[in-house]
Amino acid sequence: MNTAVDRINALARRVPVWSVWLILGIPAVWTFYLGLTGGLGAEPIKALERKLGEVALQLVILGLCLSPLRRHLGVNLIRFRRAVGLLAFTYVSLHLLVWLVLDVQIWAQIWADILKRPYVTVGFTAFLMMIPLALTSNDLSLRRLGPRWRVLHRLTYVVAVLGAVHFIWLSKGFQIEPLVYLAVILALLALRLRYARRRRSA
């Protein structure tokens, strides 16, 4: 019988990976467009910076959801995982670029912020950790690194936690949104650890 999961998987097999780049790239293009046409309010640079950071974190989380989706529900979207991860890195890089080039602009101030503002230190650490992940998101690295590739890519959980902590830290007063992101990430991490424990004891 053709279940909903089978239908989703059949549809996903027909969706080309480039269309994921196209669709998930829309928020970046749209936000830059709004920024250029005065649609981002009184503080367009801050709004642009925040939007890019927010989408970056959402994509990191989406990337973490794909394995448990297949493992626990049978929904197989794994072939889009690399694109989602690389898109997350692209958004974080744009987020960083906007901060460097449009927001802070002064080199001495940039280093001072990275070293002295804890939320920037945490965000920057997450960005640095994403570099080896992005550089090894290709078939050649997958083959060369073998089982070490999986170990390296567990860093994604650390990146996600740091991204959420960065968001909590920079938020003024009590805000529910960054806490929801952290809760989702910790739930995904707990699921992963439970699966690893079960496999070891099987």
Ligand code: HEM
């Ligand atoms: C590369 C180093 C990073 C720097 C310098 C940086 C800097 C910033 C700055 C200046 C803001 C805006 C603060 C404000 O509202 O005044 C911000 C917001 C944010 N950043 Fe980053 N960030 C970095 C990395 C990251 C990473 C790796 C992630 C997630 C994976 C991330 C996610 C966010 C989120 C979710 C927000 C808040 C968005 C909102 O207010 O809706 N950032 N970041």
